[in-house]
Amino acid sequence: MNDDEAAIRELLALQVAGWNAGDPAAYASVFTSDADYVTFLGDRHQGREAIVASYAPLFAKLLRGTRLELEASTVRFVTPDVALIHSRAVVTKSARRRSRGVRINTSVAVRTDARWLLTSSQNTTLRHLAQRLMRTLASRHRDTGGSLA
Numbered sequence: 001m002n003d004d005e006a007a008i009r010e011l012l013a014l015q016v017a018g019w020n021a022g023d024p025a026a027y028a029s030v031f032t033s034d035a036d037y038v039t040f041l042g043d044r045h046q047g048r049e050a051i052v053a054s055y056a057p058l059f060a061k062l063l064r065g066t067r068l069e070l071e072a073s074t075v076r077f078v079t080p081d082v083a084l085i086h087s088r089a090v091v092t093k094s095a096r097r098r099s100r101g102v103r104i105n106t107s108v109a110v111r112t113d114a115r116w117l118l119t120s121s122q123n124t125t126l127r128h129l130a131q132r133l134m135r136t137l138a139s140r141h142r143d144t145g146g147s148l149a
Contacts, residue, residue, distance in 0.1 A: 019068035023060040024055035081111040
């Protein structure tokens with residue numbers, strides 16, 4: 001792992017620490033001021049301040065006491081100053097129960113003058129049943145000579 005990848009993984013650790021502290025400003029501090037952020041529900045927030053504003057009420061009530069577990073599975077440098085990051089994330093309410101499901105997160109980090117920051121992030125909830133259903137339907141359709149397009 002090179003220094004840039006280590007810096008990006010540390011950036012993600014800071015984001016997790018902000019979530020786990022219930023601190024929307026700390027959670028959003030890893031984003032550029034003009035970042036684009038899409039939640040697992042499809043809500044789009046533009047800019048760090050919008051991310052803070054969207055998470056403040058969530059951390060105060062619905063997400064209070066939750067923990068974010070995030071594992072960056074790949075960090076791929078598109079250019080020396082731009083990295084594509086794929087992660088798996090789970091939000092837990094207690095140590096015994098995973099309450100929010102597994103999400104796949106795709107983020108873009110950019111090298112700024114001072115450090116790496118996220119400029120874009122998209123969360124998608126894994127839907128295992130829907131994935132199996134689509135694979136089954138695609139297989140049946142393919143077996144009958146049909147086209148999905």
